[in-house]
């Protein structure tokens with residue numbers, strides 16, 4: 001029987017061995033310098049050994065002020081490249097690909113410095129009131145994304161993802177609830193979408209044509225003044241025109257307490273709509289821990305890639321278990337793992 005889950009996926013010059021991506025998950029374990037530590041190396045390396053086709057990094061800040069916490073990774077400095085390179089090389093050695101999620105926390109930052117946002121509106125009562133970005137800050141931001149993309153390239157990263165969801169900076173620009181600007185980056189949908197499109201253009205300028213670019217996009221926000229599904233679909237089409245190859249579709253969290261009801265695969269329907277509207281490859285994410293369900297949504301052509309978060313924290317070898325269940329022989333990074341996962345009945 002065919003296994004859609006273990007069918008390779010090609011995006012530009014990158015071919016993923018299977019359709020399982022580790023979803024970006026911030027581990028809060030960097031020092032204040034934003035460099036990769038041994039814990040990151042083992043954490044990401046374990047998921048590559050476990051058979052993920054694509055291992056995605058957690059949020060990687062494009063500037064120090066764009067971190068969620070003082071324990072985030074960053075690519076705002078050349079010193080941050082070497083540690084990342086070590087992770088990427090190891091993932092490649094295991095037969096996987098490595099993606100970096102470039103991010104700016106915006107008003108969700110919990111730092112000693114004041115957060116930055118489209119408008120001076122706090123995310124919630126226990127968050128600091130942000131400073132509204134000036135046009136010179138926006139220029140610096142675009143340059144920051146561009147420089148971070150160059151550093152990711154120097155580290156050998158295969159795929160870049162721009163984080164434009166979950167209430168962080170680029171998402172907060174998209175919604176009237178968090179963006180009250182009356183300049184070129186606010187007001188109409190075109191104005192609110194301007195920054196994310198400028199960031200994509202800036203990154204695409206330096207990110208080579210053979211490497212795919214993704215955006216983690218909110219399809220809708222479930223709150224008045226948030227992104228509507230029509231706006232989400234409109235933006236998805238603009239992103240594809242701007243050179244995006246994969247739309248990683250999520251929803252909600254623009255403000256606390258407004259998110260989709262959760263059940264296995266609860267965001268598949270939105271990814272499917274984005275795929276139908278744009279023809280672009282899409283990823284889905286959210287409570288997907290059933291190989292059978294994943295085979296169905298991939299096999300039916302509803303999505304192209306599945307991002308798995310917490311299940312891969314619980315079980316880094318989950319992709320190997322899925323392959324065994326599907327009866328698919330995969331190239332194991334440590335062939336001796338077959339003694340436990342292959343047809344052997346006994347351990348000796």
Ligand SMILES: Cc1cc2nc3c(=O)[nH]c(=O)nc-3n(C[C@H](O)[C@H](O)[C@H](O)COP(=O)(O)O)c2cc1C
Nearest residue numbers: 023024025026058059285286287288308309310311
């Ligand atoms: C500990 C943790 C950290 C997360 N950090 C990020 C992140 O850095 N970037 C991001 O886009 N989403 C982040 N998320 C959201 C996940 O990528 C994913 O969308 C969410 O957990 C739903 O998928 P799951 O049900 O498979 O865990 C995080 C989730 C968890 C549990």
